[in-house]
Amino acid sequence: MHVAIVGAGVVGMTTAWRLASEGHEVTVLERRDGPGEETSFANGGQLSYSYVAPLAGPGVLSKVPGWLLRRDSPMRFRPSADPAQWRWLLAFARACNAGTSDATTRKLLRLAFHSRDLMQAFVHGDEARHEETLGHVPGGGFDFARRGKLIVHRDAAAFDAARRLLDYQASLGCEQLALDRDACVALEPALERIRGEIAGAIHTPSEEVGDCHRFCVALARLLQGRPAVQLRFGTRVTGLKRAGANGSTRVTGVHTADGDIDADAVVVAGGIGSVPLLRPTGVRPMLWPLKGYSITVPIADGMRAPHVSVTDFANKIVYARIGNTLRVAGMADLVRGGPTIDGERVAALAAQTHAVFGIGGGIEAGQDALQPWAGLRPATPSGLPLIGESRVRGLWLNLGHGALGFTLAMGSASLLADAMAGRESAMDARDFSALAA
Structure with missing residues (x-):
């Protein structure tokens, strides 16, 4: 055919x-x-098989007003006259309940774990031995690596809620551990700068990264x-x-x-x-585009960039070491228009990276070295x-x-x-x- x-x-x-x-x-x-x-x-570069819960969750709608008031908010919304936007938003609001979110998560986890098995077969199977294509280099030519993932919580209540989900996640096939502040920093020393702000973290050792x-x-x-x-x-x-x-x-x-x-x-x-x-x-x-942003920061000698993938839960920003760079990604802008780069959003990512790891912020080699990017992620409600x-x-x-x-x-x-x-x-x-x- x-x-x-x-x-x-x-x-x-x-x-x-x-x-x-x-x-x-x-x-x-x-x-x-x-x-x-x-x-x-x-x-974002993260192959995040155990973290596929939809944006439409039971607590999202209550957070939206606060997000919309922040200039560095993880979500922005600009209303338009397009009826499609309002139909999408209405369907999204209807999906923001525990029953729908849990059912969606179960379905996405099955698909994610199937994807994980297939990616492992791709990287370690016959394709990985094609020197002329994948290069016989670690990571199959696209910096694939199993680095594990830390979801870092700054709020004690949010961390307690995440810990309560561990048994449920385990029943769905996820292998995760709850770490206190000291264990979190011991696993990823690059987080030392924000040690005092960490309430705890959830660690998933099996998560992977790669250059998409x-x-x-x-x-x-x-x-x-x-x-x-x-x-x-x-x-x-x-x-x-x-x-x-x-x-x-x-x-x-x-x-x-x-x-x-x-x-x-x-x-x-x-x-x-x-x-x-x-x-x-x-x-x-x-479908509606959720506009996301990233910066790619070159990792120079002596930089305290993380080796484990990190998600800052409060700020909805992900950090992934891909080869000799740190990919920083986040934001969900419900706006019209193409993938133009909003300098304010890029600056917010750079500022957060500098606040957490002491790198990023345009300090090392100027803003151009941060390789800013924006893309339109096609999302269903x-x-x-x-x-x-x-x-x-x-x-x-x-x-x-x-x-x-x-x-x-x-x-x-x-x-x-x-x-x-x-x-x-x-x-x-x-x-x-x-x-x-």
Whole structure:
């Protein structure tokens, strides 16, 4: 079967890798000049399999007013006249309850653990022995490493609540430990600067990191060696080809600025840009961009950068050592517009990095050395991605992973491939059904 895949971010590239591995003819279409150059380019870098709880949690709505009043808030909201924004917000508010959040978390954990197993197989399997592609370097050519993760709590009540969740998380397959202040700093000495502010931390030894962009590039190099695969970068998809009428419409390929491409199936994995592409088919996924930011700080000799991945729970900022850099990421801006970089948000990340570790803040080599980035993370209100066949025959979706695209990509690609093959999957595909979009 010939499958056209729209989008070469981490979700699109893992989908291409999986389908090609199963013998399908695959054509990847991407408007950028290479893979992983938009939302996947400089994300948080954490493969955070045990921390997939959705943004729509039972305590979120009460925090929003306080967040909106802070200039350095982890969340910003700018209302627009777009009805889609208000529909998304209403659905998000409805999902902010314990029952929905717990059910979503269970589903996402199953997908995350499946992704973890597949990533381990990728890094340590046959692909890791391709010197010309993955380079025979530690981390499979994309600085993959198992560093573990610390969720650092500054508030005693928040830490107590996190500790109460340990047994529940363990029942779902998570292996975690609660650490007091001294144990936390003993594990990660770079946190010494804020020792007095730490109430405690939750440690998950199995969590991993990697460079998402370089992972996409590694997949592209592997795929380029396959005769049944075409990677068409710099190709803008202008529409979806359709045949039939009166309720029997079928997608038969794509229109591009360089001509039409016929396909037996089309997988749309283009992030937030997929919404206008899908609209003429009647498929309307409820996605909204959560704009996130990151800085990438070079680690010079003598810097006290963390080795363990760290999440500052109060400020919703993540820190991940990727090779010889420290990736700092956070923020969720519900705003219109593209991935333009807001200097104030970047400055907030730099200031927090300096406050916690004494590095960042533009002090070492000037603000340019911090490599600022912004990306639009395509999120559903519930936090569940849409994976599978749409209501239109021949049209498949792999969308809506929010901030978890890197974490969930391998499992999502596997789930989609299972559905396309009509075989039973490792999890219930109905949990991520795209039919309602």
